[in-house]
Amino acid sequence: MSSTASRVALVKTDDRKNGVKTSLKTFDINPVKGKDVLIKPNFNTADLTPGSTHNDTLVALVETMWEMGARSISLGERSYPLTHEVMEKKGILPVLDKLNVKVIDFDNLEDEDWVLFKPKKSHWPNGFKIARPILDAECLISTCCLKTHQFGGIFTLSLKLHVGVIPTSRHGYDYMRELHSSLHQRKMIAEINEPFKPALVILDGINAFVDGGPMTGKRAKGEVFLASQDRVAMDAVGVAILKFLGSNESIMKPKIFDQEQIARAVELGLGASSPSEIEVIPADEKS
Secondary structure, three states: OOOOOEEEEEEEOOOHHHHHHHHHHHHOOOOOOOOEEEEEOOOOOOOOOOOOOOHHHHHHHHHHHHHOOOOEEEEEEOOOOOHHHHHHHHOOHHHHHHOOOEEEEHHHOOHHHEEEEOOOOOOOOOOEEEEHHHHHOOEEEEEEEEEEEOOOOEEOOHHHHHHHHOOOHHHOOOHHHHHHHOOOHHHHHHHHOOOOOOOEEEEEEEEEEEEEOOOOEEEEEOOEEEEEOOHHHHHHHHHHHHHHHOOOHHHHOOOHHHOHHHHHHHHOOOOOOOHHHEEEEEOOOOO
16 A cells, blocks of 8 residues: 555444544544634534434534644534524534534625635536635534435535535525536536545444435444545545445445546545555454
8 A cells, every 4th residue: 555545544333432532543643733623514404313413423523623732613514404403403502612612604604705616627517606614724624424315416425515515595596406406416516525625534424324315314333433534535435334234226336436426526636546545444453
């Protein structure tokens, strides 16, 4: 394995606090020390994990970021229903307040805080907008779930998580409608990821959807946590785990790097371009 391989830490666990701490310890970097950290969770809806980020995962992540020397911690999100309502339903707001985490509700951003990108050769004919806090983040930490996506995405891991950084019709144009009605949806998902780069991605795979998703679906016990700096490597390993658990035809049949989200992300240079460029690092013998 070359020294430039994309590393993915893997922890077998059924405990979220252990999953966060051990995956970060295994990955063995500290991108947050002295930095202003922005966490992007999976709060598309308030559905039970893996429908959304588990509160315990978020608490463990925040506590660990403070321990690692973060200067400040914020959480930024745009949900499918009203973001504030989703957070209230999850009961996470008083928890974040107690942990000294500032909440940035993308629903409340001014129009000038949605930045337009019009990449060449994009499958977004008129480009797309991204929330300025994501672009300005000194240290972006993204945390996703392990699940399939029945509405055209096929899977929703670290690349698809970032659909939550583009606006809904609440800010005028309905980018979500454009995305979900396009034949190029999976390529467009990858393209959203081009203008920014998380410092770290954490995947909570203790519970998984192996069919259905992203809100509800056929559940399976994944009992795994992953950590990586590479969204392509993260999604490749995530899809491999879905295959291992036994998933639907859209997951089981294609080769992992033939999946359109992953193939387009590779074309854009967002991460590992083949399985040989990924190094999975188990935390211990059990992992």
